[in-house]
Amino acid sequence: MTGNPFFETRTTPFGLPPFDRIRPEHFPPAFDRGMEEELALVQAIADSAEPPTFANTVEAAERCGRRLATATGVFYNLYSSCTNDALDAIARDYAPRFAQHYTSIVHNPAFFARVDALFRQRHELGLDTAQMRLLERNHLEFVRAGAALASEAKARMAAIAERLATLHTEFGQNVLHDEKAWQLVLEEGDLDGLPGFARDAAAEAARERGLDGKYVITLARSSVEPFLTFSARRDLRRKAYEAWTERGGLPGDHDNTPLIKEIVALRAEQARLLGFPSYAAFKLADSMAKDVDSVERLLLQVWEPAKRKAATEKAVLEEQARAGGLNEPLARWDWRFYAEKVRQARYDLDEAEVKPYFVLDRMVQAAFDTATKLFGITFHAIPDAPVYHPDVKVYEVRDTGGAHVGLFLHDNLARSGKRSGAWMSSYRDQEALDGPVSPIIVNNNNFAKGQPTLLSFDDAETLFHEFGHGLHGLLSRVRYRSQSGTSVRRDFVEFPSQVYEHWMSAPETLRKYAVHHETGEPIPESLLNRLLAARNFNQGFATVEYTAAALLDMAFHTEPEPDAIDVPAFERAVLDRIGLPAEIGVRHRPPHFQHLFAGSGYAAGYYAYLWAEVLDADGFEAFSESGDLFDPKLSAGLKAIYSAGDTRDPMELYVAFRGREPRIEPLLKHRGLVEETPKAA
Template sequence: MNVLNSKFNTPYQTAPFSKIKNEDYLPAFLKAIKGAKAEIDAITTNSEAPTFENTIEALDFSGEQLDRISSIFFNLNSAETNDTIQKIAQKVSPLLSEFSNDITLNESLFKRVKAVYDSKNTLDLNTEQSTLLDKKYKGFSRNGANLSEDKKTRLREIDKALSQLKLKFGEHVLAETNAFEMHLTNEKDLAGLPEGAKEAAQQLAESKQKDGWLITLDYPSYIPFMTYASNRELRKKLAIAAGAKAFKGNEYDNQDHVLQIAKLRHERANLLGYKTHAHFVLEERMAKTPETVQHFLNELLEKAKPAAEREFKNLEAFAKELDGIESLQKWDGSYYSEKLKQKLFSLDDEQLKPYFKLENVINGVFTIAERLYDLKFEEINTIDKYHEDVLTYKVTDLKGNLISIFYADFFPRPGKRNGAWMTVYKSQYIKNGKNSRPHISNVCNFTKPTKSKPSLLTFNEVTTLFHEFGHALHGILANTTYPSLSGTSVSWDFVELPSQVLENWCYEKEALELFATHYETGEMIPMELIEKIKASATFHEGMQTLRQISFGLLDMSWHGQDPSAISSVKAHENEAFKNTKLYPDVAENCMSTAFSHIFQGGYSSGYYSYKWAEVLDADAFEYFLEEGIFNKEVAKKFKDNVLSQGGIEEPMTLYKRFRGKEPQPEALLKRAGLI
C-alpha cells in the first residue's frame, strides 16, 4: 500500500513524511496522474451541456491528490534533497509537464471551457467565479489550445525540455555550493571574524573530521566572512568562488543551460503569438507590458544612480583612508560598508545579535500576527516532520478554530538549497460547504546554535524571517473557494506586498519591544540602538537599489528580446549591467549561471517585482503609520482586502479597496532617503 496514494490518516491530514520511502514517489506519481486523467475524462465525456459547475469548477478541483504528492516531493527536493530524489525529479518533471500539456492541449476539454467562456455574459457569476472562468480560459489559450497540431507537438517538446533544464540548472548550483570549502588552519586567517562565526566554522570543521575552521558558500558562513574578515586575499578567494558558481567549464557548468532556457522560452512565446517571453509573462501581471517594466526600472535608476555613485565614492575614499585600498573590488564592498556603518552609526550586527535570539524573534513575529490578525500559534509535536530541525505549529483564531498548520525550517544543511522561501504543502479551498485549511511552510538558512550560544540572528536575518512570514500569512489567512485562486496564487508583482510590508515592523519601537531582549540578561533592546537601526535603515540605499535594478534589467535582457544571437553568457551580462556598474568586473564570475530566481524559480521576467512591491509596501505601511502600527481597523482592511483574497480580483482593485487610492512611489523614495 503506497501511503502517498491513500487519504492521509494523520492529524489535520498533514503529510506523513516518516512513512514515505523514496521508492514510493514514482509509482505514486504515475497512479495520481492516471487518476487525474480519469477526472479530466469524466469532465470531457459528460453528456450534459457544459456549465460553470460541471466544467470550470470540476476542472479546478481535479487532480487534488497529484497536487499534494507534487508539493511534498518538490518541497523536499528544495529543502531535504539527495541524489535519489534528484534522479526521481528528472524522471517526474517531464511526466508532469506532459500531463499539464495533455490538459491544456485537450481539444474536447477546451471546447467545453470555451463554450462556458463564450456564454459568460448570460451566466450569473460572482467575482471569484468570473475570475476563475477567465483564468481557466486563458490557461488554455495562453498554452497553445488554439495552435495547429504541429505547433502543439513542438510546444510539448519545449515544455518537456524546459522542465528538465530548470532542474539541472538548480542541481548544478546546489552541487557547486556544496563542493566549495575554504579550510583554514591558522587562526590569524580569521582575524576580524565575530566569535560566533568562528565557533560555527570550527564546529563545521569538526563535523567533517577536520582540524581548524571551515568556511563555505552557505550564507550563514559566507556573509560573516565577507563582512568581517580582514584578510583581503581570503575574501577575494571566497567572493570569486561564490561568483563562479556553475561558470567554470566543469561538469556543473550552467552557461549552456542559460542559453537553452532563454532561447526555448523565446521560441515558446513566439509559437503562442507573443513577441518575447516577457510579453507572454507580463500580460498576466500588474505591469502588463515589458515597456512598463523598463520604464519603471529606468525611472528608479534615474533617482537611485546619483545617490549610489555618491555612496560608492564615499566608500572608496573611506577604504583608501583606512587601509590604502587603491581600487575597491567586489570582495571589499561588504567589509568596508560594515566598517563605515560602524563609524557613522556606531552600530554593528554583533552589537545587535544578542537581542535577536531566533526563538524570541519567532515569538515576536507570532505576537505581531496575533495583535494584527487575531491569530494564535501553538507549537505541536503530534505531526510528522521531514527533518528533526523542523518546528511545527497549529494556528488558530481566538475562538480556537483551526486556521492553518505551519512548518518552520531555519538552518542550513547539505540537502537544502541556499536562500529563504515560503511554500505550501496543502492549499486552502471551500468545497461542499467545508473550508479546508492550508498547510504552510517557511524555509530559511540561519546560523545554527553552537555549543556556547543559541541561534542569534543578524538584523538582516530578522528582516528575512519577517519577510518570509509575511508570505506565510498570505497563505495562512487564505479564504477563497477555489484552490487555484487561493493564498499566494496572485500576480507575481503583487505577491511580494504581504512579505515586504511586514518587514517594516522590524524598525518600529513598539514592535521591537515585543521580542528584542538580550538572550543572557533579558534586558530590552536599548532605545538608542532602535534609533540607530532606524537611522541606518537608509544606509547605502542608493547602492542597494541600484543592485536590485541591475538584477531586474539582467532578467529583462534575457527575456525581453530575441536571445537567439547571444553566444556568450558573460558578454551579454556585462552589456546588461553597463548602466548600473559600480565595481570593476571580475573575469571569473558570472551571475546568470547561478541566478536561480529567473532560471529555476518563477521569477523570469518578474525580478522587477521586488522593487514594484516596495512601492506598494511603502505606500501601504504609510497607512499603518498614520493610524498606528497595531491599528485593528487598518489591519482588518489589509486582511480582508489583501491577505485573505488570494487572486480572486485584479490586484490593483484589491489594493485600492484597502488603501482608498493607487500607490504612490513617493512613499518609497522618501523612505529610502532618495528624495
C-alpha cells in the same frame, strides 16, 4: 504498493504528511497513479454528453488532480529542503513527464472547447465575482499554454514545455552541486576581524562536516556575507566572493551557461508561437505591470538615483579604505568590509554589538505575536508532530475563537542538501469546494546555526518577509484551490510578504523582542535609535545590485536574437550599457540566477520585488499616518487582501485597502533615494 503513505488515509495531526514513513520509493507510484487518475477525470469532463456548465466543467476540473497535488506537494518541498541523490534522480526523471502530463490536459481539444464555450457566454451564466475570475483565468491559462493554436504549433509548444522542465531541473541541481561542493576551511589564524557570532557559526559548520577544531565558510548567504563583511583577510574575502559569484558557472559537467542559452531561446520561441514579440512581452501581458515599457520605466526611476547614491557611498568607502592602508582600487570583495567600517564610525554601530539582541526564537515569537495583533490568529507548537528534519518545528494556527486555521512548519537553519535562499511553500492549499480544507504552510530560511542562533537585522527582516508569504497561505479563505493563498499574479505576490517586514523594524517590536541572549536585557534605547538611523545606510549599493539583476532579467527576455547569445559576453554588455559601478556586483549572476532559470516563475519577473515595494511602502504608510501600527480598520483591510487569494483583481484589492492607487514616493523615501532639498540660509 502496500504500505505507501500516499495511498492511505492520514492519521497524523490535521493531515500533516507522515514524514517519518515517507521514503523516496513511495513517490513514483504515487505520481503515476495521480497522473492516471487526473487524466481519467479530465477525459470524463471532456467526453460528457451534457452541455458545459460552470459546475460540470470548471468546478469539476477543480476536483481533478488532488492525489497528484498531494504527492508533488510533499516531494518538491522535500526536494528543496532536504534533498538526496534519490530525490534528485526522481526530479530529473519526472520533470519532463509532469510537463507532458500538464500539456496533455491543456491541449485536450474537447476539454478546451467546453471551457471556451463557457468563456464566450460568461456574462450570461450568473457567476459571482470569484467564479467569473476563475473561469476567465482558466481560459487564459489554456490559451497561454497553446490550446488555441493549430496542431503543428501546439505540438511544438508541448515539446518546448517538456524540454524546459528538464533544463530548469538541471539548472537548480547544478547550483546546489556547487554550493555543496565548495567550502573554505580556516584555521584559527585565518579569523582576523571575524566577531564571535561569525566564528561560532563557522565552527558549527565545520563540526557538521566532521572538521572539529577548524572553521568553515560555505556558500550559504548567511555564511559568506558575514565573512565578506568582517574578515580582515582581503585574499580570503576575494576567494570567498569569487566562489560565491561563480557558482553554477564553473567549467565542467555542472556549468549552467549552455543551459541558459537554450532556456532563453526556447522561451522566445514559445512567445513567438503565441504571437508575442518577446518572452517578456508574453509574461508581462498577464501581470499588474502589463508591458515591458512599464517595467523598464519603474526600474529606471530608481536606477539613476541609486547609482548617484552609490557613488556617494563609494567616495566615503574609498576614504575609509585609504585610511586603512588599501592603496589599490576598491574591489567587489571590499565593499561590504569597508561599508561596515563606515557604518561603525558613522553610527557608532557594530554588527557584533547588534546581533546578540536578535535571537532566532525571539524573532519568531515577534512574527507570531504581530500576526496575533494584526489578524487575530495564534500559534501553538506540536512538539511530537512528524517532521522531515530535526530542525523543523510545527505549529497549529488557531483563530480568536480557538478554531483550527491551519498548520505552519518553520524550517529556519542552513544545512547541506537544502537549497540556498529563503522561500515559502505549501503542503496543502486551503479550499472549500466540497467542505473546508485547511492549509499546511512551510517557511524555509537559511540562517547559520548557532548556540543560540543569532540573526542580523537583515536576517530578521527575511524571517518576517517569508512569514508574510506564510500568512498569505494560512489566511486564505477561498472556495476554489486554484485561487488559494499565493496563487496570485507574480508582481502582486510579494506585497503581503514585503509589507509585513515593516513590523519587524517598528520600535515597538524591537523594544519588546530584541533581547540580549545572555543578559536578557532589552536592546538599549541608544542602540535602537542608532540602528534605526542606519536603516538607509548602504541603500545605494543594495538598490544597484538588485536593480541590475532585474534589468539583466529583462534584457535576457527581450533579446531579439536569443539563439546567438553568448551568455558571459551578453552579461558584460548589458551591465556595461546600464553603467553598473565596477565596485558593485549584480545581485545574482546568470549561472546561479535560480529565480530566472531553475523555473519560469520569476522569468521576466524579477522586477516584481520592486513593483511590490511600491505597494508595500505606500501601504504601510497608511498605518504610520494613522498613528497606530495595529489600527483595527486598516488591519481588517490588510487581512482581506491576505484572505482573498486570486478571487479579485489585485489592484482592486489594494485600492479597497488603501482608498487609492499606490504612489512611488514612499518607496524612494524608504530606500533613502530622495535627494534632500538644502535648507534656505
